[in-house]
Amino acid sequence: MGTALQIEDREQRLSRARAALGAAERSAARWGGRIDRTALRGEGLEQSSADDGLGTRLPVPRPLQALFPRGSLRAGSSVALEGAASTSLLLALAVAAAGEDSWCAIAGMPDLGLRSAMDAGLDPCRLALAPAEGEQRPQVLSALADGVGVLVLGPDLDLAPALWRSLLGRARTADTLVLAAAPPGRADLTLRAVGRGWTGLGQGSGRLRRRRLEIRAEGRGIAGHRTVEVLLPQVDGLLAAAPAGAAARPAMQLLPSARRAG
Numbered sequence: 001m002g003t004a005l006q007i008e009d010r011e012q013r014l015s016r017a018r019a020a021l022g023a024a025e026r027s028a029a030r031w032g033g034r035i036d037r038t039a040l041r042g043e044g045l046e047q048s049s050a051d052d053g054l055g056t057r058l059p060v061p062r063p064l065q066a067l068f069p070r071g072s073l074r075a076g077s078s079v080a081l082e083g084a085a086s087t088s089l090l091l092a093l094a095v096a097a098a099g100e101d102s103w104c105a106i107a108g109m110p111d112l113g114l115r116s117a118m119d120a121g122l123d124p125c126r127l128a129l130a131p132a133e134g135e136q137r138p139q140v141l142s143a144l145a146d147g148v149g150v151l152v153l154g155p156d157l158d159l160a161p162a163l164w165r166s167l168l169g170r171a172r173t174a175d176t177l178v179l180a181a182a183p184p185g186r187a188d189l190t191l192r193a194v195g196r197g198w199t200g201l202g203q204g205s206g207r208l209r210r211r212r213l214e215i216r217a218e219g220r221g222i223a224g225h226r227t228v229e230v231l232l233p234q235v236d237g238l239l240a241a242a243p244a245g246a247a248a249r250p251a252m253q254l255l256p257s258a259r260r261a262g
Contacts, residue, residue: 102149
């Protein structure tokens with residue numbers, strides 16, 4: 001019985017994603033844009049989230065679990081990211097939350113190519129890279145908020161506060177997780193990252209390899225704030241817990257934490 005319900009639920013989510021992406025593509029086409037995506041995959045989907053009666057919970061990267069109430073995110077909630085390495089943190093959260101069966105849509109990151117998204121761990125078979133400009137942008141984003149599992153809004157969107165509130169309302173109704181870089185309004189949770197230096201340099205030799213970040217979380221379900229320190233490897237963008245007492249070497253120049261695809 002439970003298996004049948006899970007299969008039906010996955011099919012409903014798949015149908016909803018198809019409809020949402022189709023609507024977004026039609027809106028984008030009106031002003032000459034195009035949403036880059038591959039064919040929807042309807043087989044082999046596995047349940048990646050859990051519902052304990054208090055709403056569906058979505059996983060987060062293990063090094064960040066201490067930041068979130070109950071160590072996970074609620075489907076339909078919103079997270080704002082501010083400060084250093086926001087792109088890499090957005091992608092890390094999106095990869096964990098999307099799991100193995102949810103669609104992820106990314107808008108407002110024109111420099112993010114398919115290769116970079118794949119390097120971060122996103123499945124190209126369940127990924128939509130949406131245009132972030134033009135008069136049809138509100139319709140495109142609204143359609144995506146209605147249908148995908150995870151919606152990532154990058155720093156280049158420059159959303160109006162009214163559109164931000166509208167997207168959050170749609171996302172709550174559709175159980176879509178919204179991850180946004182410096183949005184124009186409040187989110188359920190806010191993460192602020194501060195760079196604490198780089199590791200990898202020796203005495204006059206070596207190269208910068210990993211970035212140390214201090215991340216502070218505030219918002220719904222958190223009394224005061226929570227803080228963790230993580231290491232962000234430069235090569236693949238994966239997160240690792242920062243070892244206690246390990247000092248990072250300051251650097252004069254900070255390298256981008258997500259590779260730019262050509």
